[in-house]
Amino acid sequence: MDQRIGKQTVKFENPVSILETASIGGKKEGEGPLKAYFDQVLKDDYWGEDSWEKAEIKLQREVANMALAKAKLTAQDISYVFAGDLMNQCVSSHYAMRELGIPFFGLYGACSTMVESMTLGAMLIGGGFSEKSMCLTSSHFCSAEKQFRFPLEYGGQRTPSAQWTVTGAGCAILTGDGSGPFITHATTGKIVDMGISDLNNMGGAMAPAAVDTLTAHFEDTGFSPSDYDLILTGDLGVIGSDILTDLMNQKGYNIYPNHNDCGKMIFDIKEQDVHAGGSGCGCCGSVFCGNIYKELKKGTYKRILVMATGALMNTITIQQGESIPAIAHALAITTEL
């Protein structure tokens, strides 16, 4: 049973349902426009732990437990976990998941991880290898700044194009026998590198990958932008979103009316001093599993495309003069088949 259509897209013969989600936001995220959608908002960056890294581990552990509880399931009901994060060697996922005892696939897709995990989770269900898949990711502003940029105590200035790593986590449980929202198509991205090497302009570095995957999605499926109520990107932020919508327009796809970006939605860009908007695996993770999933269930959206983007460098490659490779993965989700 060949489920492929076109070069990069699969159409699920038996669409996979998103059974339940859970979403946690940090303190700052809980002061933003989406505060009502998080299942829990943290009071501080430590959450009772003695390091930011341990707080991020707790984010993934708790968001997983919360999703299980909301779905009235236990870890034993899950066939596979798909998880990853920004920390070196993806330790937030590994330490969080060691307590659940579920067969585990570790992923690294940077900020594309939420959609990468749901793509593989859905494919394993669609192929008869998994009954229920758990897909999750996280990021933490403090652990990310410490690892990728400067010590927080240094109080470094940020450029206007810089994005603010979201403290948050999202978890989705997928099943083959649910009643929707349904994952109907997955378009998996190629690595695209247009030569941008400015770590403070990640949106700009990731936008060409988003253009590449979105174009492939329309070509493979024959869909047009107006087939979607919402075309949601992960964390291109203000600058990357403008590049995406303009480049898509040049290619003949008008996504201005129905495009939005998790990095623009999660913060009040002007009031919360986050420069070009939110970023991090937890940005798409917490926004999709919070705001978007709940609005899908309410009927606000009937048919959406969610496309998470990731910047795939590390600090060493940039110091050695390399540019930033990026990727974008997309999933079409509908509430009615």
Next chain:
Amino acid sequence: MDQRIGKQTVKFENPVSILETASIGGKKEGEGPLKAYFDQVLKDDYWGEDSWEKAEIKLQREVANMALAKAKLTAQDISYVFAGDLMNQCVSSHYAMRELGIPFFGLYGACSTMVESMTLGAMLIGGGFSEKSMCLTSSHFCSAEKQFRFPLEYGGQRTPSAQWTVTGAGCAILTGDGSGPFITHATTGKIVDMGISDLNNMGGAMAPAAVDTLTAHFEDTGFSPSDYDLILTGDLGVIGSDILTDLMNQKGYNIYPNHNDCGKMIFDIKEQDVHAGGSGCGCCGSVFCGNIYKELKKGTYKRILVMATGALMNTITIQQGESIPAIAHALAITTEL
């Protein structure tokens, strides 16, 4: 079509073939017992690049090109790439794969990556989502030492239980319509952490995960150790292998006669001063895609289990007093159905 048997294992209704492999070894690996099996052996650690990191990127790029050439395929023939490595944010895979333009799934499984990638690559074929999957990984002694331990120039002493990160890479191309060797079963591991926190005893930290997955494999399938000509672990080394075989014996599974370990095979343990043996993603990668695949094709082995193990910490978690979570993934491979 439910392809699951037991809690952690799938049995492929249509076994997936390993169409072709390629393997590259570093200079030291090319002086070891398996030197004749590498498709290429490096003359030095830089391979014409100006950093070890760039040399590792070249390892993955070239091993992929080599596998394509041996299989008489181009990148366009591959549906998906599954790749990962030990570098922070898995940059060896990302920078290598940006030139191929193939839909990409980034993985992090530490030294279990070769089997994690082949597991997902095979499942996507078995589910009708992929026609051909490319699965690859790498490691580099110098880039790994620099990142995880000490500057090489420091010349630090090593403990006898320490393992030597392999400089090497392996790539396997899987297909749904080949003539074998066939991947028939996949047992996917859970994260196991028995409290070992000594970074210089990775074999000891990983052995309990290997015991867990191997036991699950036998329980799920009903197979016994004697059903396999070879039970091959990824890189438990001398110490971890002894722990695995002893613990399995305590559980009633005698794998002494047919167990071997890539980390023990790739070096002459006594002569090459590698302490407890080889490790790194490239250990299982280059040994499986070199020695093992070629001996399967020759008929030396008819039925093997390959189980790669990974240690899932990073330097920060260990500095913060955490222990080492580990994982092991296993694939059953046969030359005749």
